[in-house]
Amino acid sequence: MPAPERIPARRVSDRDLALLARGELRVQGQIRDASNAVLLCTVTYEGREARCVYKPVRGERPLWDFPDGTLAQREVAAYEVCEALGWGLVPPTVLRDGPYGEGMCQLWIDGPAEAAVSSEAAEAAEDAEDMETAEDAEDPVTGRLLALVDAEEPAEGWKAIGFAEVEEGRTALLVHADDPRLRRLAVLDAVINNGDRKGGHLLVDPEGRLYGIDHGVTFNVEDKLRTLLWGWAGEPLTDEAADALEGLRERLRDGEPLAVRLGELITGAELEAVRERVAALLKTGRHREPSGEWPAIPWPPI
Known part of the structure; x- marks a missing residue:
């Protein structure tokens, strides 16, 4: 059975956005393993201070x-669409000027990486002797969201992604939690056409709220969906997801504030493609399935 939802979404206030958009940015360091320049900063405004990514x-x-x-604009557009859902x-994500010019500024999320991704999956099971069994995997809500398990089928509360070769002649099953937070994220990724939903892009904060980050390669007109969250592929959308998509469709109409804002961040053709993807999800009433015309799983997966 799906894991029960216990953590409400974080409510974003105007003060949060004002802090990010207007605060003084001070660079503290660089995150070296990122493919693009990612700077860890503090931002200060009207007596408030927070850490952020610039x-x-x-x-x-x-x-x-x-x-x-x-x-950077695509990252902001992904935030705007998610908020509309x-x-x-x-x-919280804004576009602003900073010490090195215009860029994306996003609130830093504290939380241990191991809360989302098992070490075995993150290391591609280099040490196969430490592989989990499906029964040993932690509870999806309070523990891991991804795991590599020595099993043919996922255990209850987990969804299969596919088999991975962990050593010559041996495979293991890559699974993700059957978690409502991840299921929502799978719908969001289908809407924004996310080309890079890796395990390392999943963060869980100390209160247990799930976040997805790194949305730069999104909103392409062509089908670029690559994700680890294929466990619900072809299954009916939840009523909640269908209602959220209906609301999003209304907000994407010409002249609506969201449509105007997205028109400032992505091209007209890309905005029209968003509308078409939302309409297709509502027409089928089902989660997206791999197209077969594009690699379905990002590499490396973590």
Whole structure:
């Protein structure tokens, strides 16, 4: 059975957004393992201070399938769409000027990485002797969201992603939690056409709220959906998801504030593609399935 939802979404206040958008940014360091420039900062405004991530446009590496200098805008657009769905799965995110020019600024989420991704999965099970069994995997709500297990079928409360080779001649099953938070994220990714939903992009804060980060490669007109969250592929959408998508469809109509805002962040063709993806999800009433025309799972998966 799906894990019960116990943690409400974090409510974003105008003060949070004002802090990010207007506060003084001070660079504390650089996150070295990121593919683009990612700076850890503090932001201070009207007596409040928080940690945040600042990704300047000038630090973006060119991609063959996305226009140069647009990843920061896409991250903000992903936040705006998620807020319109009402799910609070993306940390507060703004576009602003900073020490190295315009860039994306996003609230830092505290939380241990091991709360979301098992060490075995993160290391691609290099040490196969430490592999979990399906029965040993932790509770999906309070523990891990991804695991690599020595089993043919997922245990109760888990969904199969696929088999991975862990050593020559031996495979293991990669699974994700059958968790309502992840299920919402799977719908969001289908809407924004997320081309890179890896396990390392899942964060759980100390209160147990789930967040997805790194939404730069999104909103392409062509089908680019690559994700680890295929466990519900082809299954009916929840009533909640269908209602949220209906509300999003209304907000995407010409002249609506969300449509106007997205028109400032992505191209007109990309905005129309968002509308088409929402309409397709509502028409089928089911979670997306891999198209077969594009690698379905990002690599590396973590």
